[in-house]
Amino acid sequence: MRLPSGYGRDLIAGTVLTTLLVPQGMAYAELAGLPAITGLYTSILCLLAYAVVGPSKVLVLGPDSSLGPMIAAVILPMVVAGDDPGRAVALASMLALMTGVLLTVASVAKLGFVADLLSRPTQLGYINGLALTILIGQLPKLFGFSVDADGLFAETAGFVRGVADGETVPAALAIGAAGLLLILLLRRYAPKIPGILVVVVASILAVSVFDLADRGVQVVGTLPRGLPPFTLPSAGWDDLGLLAAGALGITLVSVTDTISTASTFAARSGQEVRGNREMLGIGSANLAVAFFQGFPVSTSGSRTAVAAQAGARSQLTGVAGAALIALMLVLAPGLLRNLPQPILAAVVIAASLSLADAAGARRLWRQRRVEFSLAVAAFLGVALLGVLPGIAVAVGFSVLNVFRRTWWPYWTVLGRPAGVNGYHDMTSYPEAEQIPGIVIFRFDAPLIFANARTFREEVRALARAEPKPRFIVVAAEPITDVDTTAADMLEDLDAELNAAGISLVFAELKTPVRQKIDRYKLTRSIDPAHFFPTVEDAASALRGGGPTRVGPPPG
Template identity: 65%
Template sequence: MTETRQRPTGWLRQLMPGFDVAAHYQKSWFGKDVVAGIVLSTLLVPQGMAYAELAGLPPITGLYTTVLCLLAYAVFGPSRILVLGPDSSLGPMIAATVLPIVASDGDPQKAVVLASMLALMVGVIMILASVAKLGFIADLISKPTMIGYMNGLAITILVGQLPKLFGFKVSSEGFIGGVVGFAQGLAGGEAVVAAAAVGIAGIVLILALQRWLPKVPSVLVMVVLAIGATSLFDLADRGVSLVGELPQGFPPFTIPFLEFSDFALMFAGALGIALVSLTDTISTASAFAARSGEEIRGNQEMIGIGAANLAAGLFQGFPVSTSGSRTAVAERSGSKTQLTGVTGAVLILLMLVLLPGLFRNLPQPALAAIVITASISLADIPGTIRLWHQRKTEFNLSLAAFLGVTLLGVLPGIGIAVGLSILNIFRRAWWPYETVIGRVPGVEGFHDVHFHPDAKHLPGLVIYRFDAPLFFANVRPFRDNIRRLARTEPKPRWIVIAAEPITDVDTTASDVLLELDQELNAQGTSLVFAELKHGVRVKIERYELTSQIDPRHFYRTVDAAVAAYMAETGAEWSTGE
């Protein structure tokens, strides 16, 4: 009876980690969580509004999104420290998905509905991926391609915000169109001097405070000064656009509707957003967990992100992700649990209910300044330079992802980033590193001739290493390499495969190996295997390969194979070996 009652509780705590935190909450944490929540809220409000506009949505939707995702993640999220919310990396992806549909329909209000539906779709994708234990999907984007993607995203966001920073609008789309439109606007005298002054001063102030006074809430300081400047210098009369009065009251519960004809584009966008959000969350969670000693629960993180997106989507919000900067603020402020995020959400709700006009005099160029400084943090120039110096191939992958985002757009860019990462995996498995190894004077074992050109070889013996599993896609290049070695002069009597790096052999590779052995035998060359892993040996025995290839041609070590060759042929190492 007792056992039956305990099972649902354990199941609920596993599904909703927030219950477990509440059950073990310590009184000493309360003050720290509340103070951290108050500090965090000063960042959540201006960033929420700024990132909503980045996504092409009204500023109020950023606050609705922030409130709901914080409350949902506090219940379903496994991390005690992560802060979710509107994100600069997702804003352009949301806009790229939603705005083309809105433009074709001609109804600007439809953008909010579509963004909410997009959040619901991302939430469902995340939860289904968690049920299927697909957390490994986050690994589909390699670090070099992610660096390139983020660099492209940073410059795309920057160019897209420049007209707003200077107080005018452009109708051109895309990176190239944005650059041309901005240049034409400046040349045509459309820039508002007061708007540019506010925006540029805001960027300088935020960057300066982040550089020299990192503990000072730079965004809050800039926002307060910008609001003060509005009254002091009558910025509205000087042509500067203001945020205006926000709608009063709680986030409205709304069930969004999606027309079937829009489903394909929305689903593609949701997949891309889900992938970027998951990758960002796992990497951020890993970084902060390493400091606190927590374990990463990837599948539960997907449920947490999914729940946050579902909650936001039902209250006129849009897709969310983890914010490294806001999480860092919460951590530096002493946050112990997700009560920090709940405190921030409650304060935003109080503002919406009691003080909706608090940010009415906030200049729009100040929001652009917030977005631009966030975009600068997305770029990783030192990482790009390091790739150039360390590995040109991965630098080229990064560059291709960068060009994909800037020239083709954000959504195609994420597709290119994923595609390049997958192709890079296949490239490494398809054309893995392969080499001949030999004996180096004064060094134990056998070593790569590319790094040791002075390596010695026994007459008639070639030792070949192939650094990958053998499967249908790479077994033919493997066969061609062996054939090439068999044609060298003097003609080898044995070709020994140093098979320790070969972690698998599929049925296609097994058939090719048998054909290759028969072909070499006819030419007077024996194919010999050394250091086969036990699991691989079991597989090739199941394929009956060991019964068809001479059983004597399988050795536990390369040294054993070399000793057997010397005993059979009488070959000897040269003097001193």
Template identity: 70%
Template sequence: MVWTPPGARTLREYRRSWLVKDVVAGVVLSTLLVPQGMAYAELAGLPPITGLYTSVLCLLAYAVFGPSRILVLGPDSSLGPMIAATVLPLVAADGDPERAVALASVLALMVGAITILAGVARLGFVADLISKPTMIGYMNGLALTILIGQLPKLFGFSTDADGLVAEVGAFADGLGDGKTVPAAVAVGLGCIALILLLQRLLPKVPAVLVMVVLAVAASVVLDLDEHGVRTVGRLPEGLPPFTLPHIGWGDLGALSVGALGIALVSLADTISNASAFAARTGQEVRGNDEMIAIGTANAAAGLFQGFPVSTSGSRTAVAERAGSKSQLTGVVGAVLILLMLVLLPGLFRDLPQPALAAVVITASLSLADLPGTRRLWRQRKAECCLSVAAFLGVALLGVLPGIAVAVGLSILNVFRRAWWPYSTELGRVPGLEGYHDVRSHPTAAHLPGCTILRFDGPLFFANAKSFRDEVLRVARTTPAPRWILLAAEPITDVDTTAADILQELDAALQERGVRLVLAELKDPVRRKIERYGLTRTFDPSRFHPTVEAAVTAYRALSGARWSDPAQ
């Protein structure tokens, strides 16, 4: 079968009634893409023009390869600090912008290669390596990092500090040394207030566009550059240039570390956004196809002086509210940016730099999820602690180490749950069928001489000893049970280490005169036990299809009767 790009399939299925809606949505979207593209480029430590180049190429590439009809790609506030943390330490001491662009372009190519290979290998599950609590903590830390990093620009000066703590100190020193430009502060705070106010009171109005227009007008009318307010200046004229970036071999190691972290965050962001908008539009999420599309978009950006990209929930929501029906919306937005670069390169030359800082700061506020953190504290304090640890990892160690901390904490949380799974005794509750947790039903009836035990997890090397200790604890109770009946339905696996410990446990119980019996053991798990040779000591009479069958067998053997719950 010949592979067909998703864009070609969309073109074949395109409806004439979508055209006007897509064009209108593309026009609306472009008004957001231009200021955000420039702002996020500067957030990444790159010239503003690279943000526009990146926006154009990733939109066009995703229109061809993207499986979603609604997602919008582009420079993203969550990736900006990661790009800066990877690229800026490798830039020469004089801050050579051309070298920074070359490094960022190679970074985009590496991110593209990683995500394409992962998509081809069907590794979409890697996006699940960061749990939601740790992602909340990571994003909270990222939001604070972005906010602190933009404060000097908002106040009209710059610093060379690296890291949250150092940036706070440098900003405080700048304030103390009188570097603040009052006009810049007024512009920046006014722009932030305007964006937040419009987003709250008039959510359908493009707040960023209104702010940009008013900021440019104020800059021209009030001669803000004469008052020390820096502006964007005239952008380079013409189309994005095709460029094969050149860097040294020694730079590849540091870039590869950053590329892995950026690819992981980009994929997690893309899959979550794709799932959210697919649920609203009735589309199906194809994770591996999304990975290939994201990789292609990054590669395209990297070949035209761009930097790594991701999907944007805010820009996608704008396109959706404007009536977008297909990726033609992104194509229209890209074409309008190209026309601006060719015909009106000086359109934003009077845009104040504090206005760009305002765009970034308001975007960082949308990254933070303080209500989510409070909800975690109410619902599950252990996961809230994981979220706080991820936050501290970003805030104290940096953006790239922070993502490593977030992934590590997510994986450790998985091991923690498997290491100490929930275990309990079961009893019979009047009026309820089956057997139930005695912790939830303290008055549940017990069967004298038979303890029904449930262990909620697979038996493997990490938790086999804790399982053994729990069973031995039950065996040492007074009066000692004759049977320990294991309700084994939740046990989904038994590895060789657990099998050996299970055999040792059975021998220790037999010395005490206690019989270990298993009920509801899954067939695949029982076949593993047989393959391990445990059936030499565990004869067939010790396996029962249900807990009820095992209880019936015990009662027939012992004549025991259920205890009275009232007693």
């Protein structure tokens, strides 16, 4: 049977993609504190679910390096030492179920804007902190030993102590470091060569030829044969609180990553990103994996790029990848039994290095120091407090930054520069002409409770200047809102200025804002003749000592 035109390329792309899905799925499962096989189960189900529900033709979902530490931070504290790994799997499945429900509800409620809760600077700081956390956490595995510690500093100290005590397995370090170096070199100088596949195949051969397992190198071993059974997620009532908190953080990161990745690839193909449909797609994928021993998933930029480069045109690519993984588990579960654990660590470390964005941090330092400080704060939140608290810190600083800009907005006095039409910021044009007796004041923010006092104090300062103005004209075009607190402030301020022989005047109020002014009945105290459609009209009317024309505000 001949496939329809274009489908052959999708099948080829799916085959290429599988070479990345298998080792990354296993590596990211262990990063999350779960058996490697769960990464393959998760990859199969999420690819199939997204192919049915997801809107994008090329996005690839799966276990993700940025979610792994978050999953581990949630489930590992609830797993008692010596517990069967089944409890960790059950908790991870419940976490996926909660994440899927949250994403689905957010999609139905059209809450795609939640991705905006992580601003670019705080997202940058969080990701850099996450990359460092992943790197430090995988170093012991790369060196052939393990560390029983929690937190960046404890893990760092444990790693240094292990190296100093001679716990390093030379063969493990040799194969792990060589694999990491080869992945990075191929990524840098030969990106079309599947570096991870080359390293996986070479390391399996090395283990077999040189009997590295007998020299202390731990290997994956034979995987369980067959497909994952249908399993209901379960957790105790005492665990639900922490699981819910973790699901919220994972949901936020998943949405942010997915919309960001979708936007990048949609721009290349001329498609439109549908944020709410994307949330439904990844929500459905998480719900699917939850019932087959899986854990939370998100979009993968690296795997999507591989699929696109291989010629993927539809979600048949993901279906082909899922089918090939399933065939491997059914027909050849021992195919990867000699895959060294240090190679899985190398795969994760390579992913963490690709997550880090030092260049972006340097750019923020050059462009805007305040936002660089936000990135540093988010970085320290992850490094010092942990992955989940780090998310809360990042979101908190993003929200505080928005509030700061509204609380202390930019304001300026306007003048008319020689040879330039209109009135402009006197900071940029210090020689601009000012009309005697008139100060034109621009306030670049909605006028609300948070900045009403700032507005009042700045206007009072202008009123105290010498020579004393007769009119203070508010160039109100940037003022997109006036709330009731600000309305009360304006009424009191107008009365205060009138007592000092100064009139408060407004120009360029937007129609919705002027309607609010009328609804608040401010025109009972502020002269209706002191509202002008433009700054030019206000200046012309007031230059002679009073208004000559009043028109409707611009829309």
